[in-house]
Amino acid sequence: MNVKVRQVSCYFMQKLLPKVTLKYIGEQIAYNHATVIHSIKTMNNIIDTDRDFKREISEIYRILESEQATVQFNGNIDKDFYYINMDECISIKFPDGKAIVLTGYTEVEAQQFIGERIDVSTVEHHKTRLFILQKK
Numbered sequence: 001m002n003v004k005v006r007q008v009s010c011y012f013m014q015k016l017l018p019k020v021t022l023k024y025i026g027e028q029i030a031y032n033h034a035t036v037i038h039s040i041k042t043m044n045n046i047i048d049t050d051r052d053f054k055r056e057i058s059e060i061y062r063i064l065e066s067e068q069a070t071v072q073f074n075g076n077i078d079k080d081f082y083y084i085n086m087d088e089c090i091s092i093k094f095p096d097g098k099a100i101v102l103t104g105y106t107e108v109e110a111q112q113f114i115g116e117r118i119d120v121s122t123v124e125h126h127k128t129r130l131f132i133l134q135k136k
Contacts, residue, residue, distance in 0.1 A: 006029045006031065006039065007039035007040075007042055007043050008043060008057075009028075009029055010025055010026075010029065010031070010036045010039035010040055010043070011039065011040055011043035011044075011057075012060070012061070012064060013025045013028065014036075014040050015061065016061075016064055016065065021033075022036045022037060043057075084103055084131060084132035085103065085131055086101070086103060086125070086128050086130035086131060086132065087126065087127055087128055087130070088103070088104075088124075088125070088126060089101050089102060089103045089105075089124075089125050089128065090102045090105055090107065090110045090122055090123065090124050090125070091122070091123050091125060092110065092113075092114060092120060092121070092122050093120070093121045093122075093123070094120055095120070107122070107124060110122050
């Protein structure tokens with residue numbers, strides 16, 4: 001990913017996801033929080049000085065904002081939903097092609113869950129950036 005793309009990504013994440021931290025934004029694109037701040041400032045400076053770029057960014061922002069508006073939840077997300085973090089999970093694949101995903105289990109616990117079954121493979125997944133949102 002080139003520098004300009006990363007800077008634009010930082011800018012849009014900060015604009016469209018105001019509750020996420022600069023650290024989180026940086027983790028998504030392999031930057032530290034200081035580089036995220038620099039990227040956002042750089043984008044703001046370019047937008048202030050280049051009309052064509054500003055027009056392009058405005059159009060992209062409009063599209064992203066309208067896409068974001070189509071995803072709405074009824075209720076208060078923090079109080080009405082459970083988050084299941086899939087960043088650290090283990091998947092278990094069975095011979096028939098079916099699989100299950102375990103969250104919050106260690107590899108040892110997963111092996112205990114499997115027991116003595118043969119032909120079962122387990123795979124650890126890290127930093128998937130996936131969550132399950134379940135209504136309470």
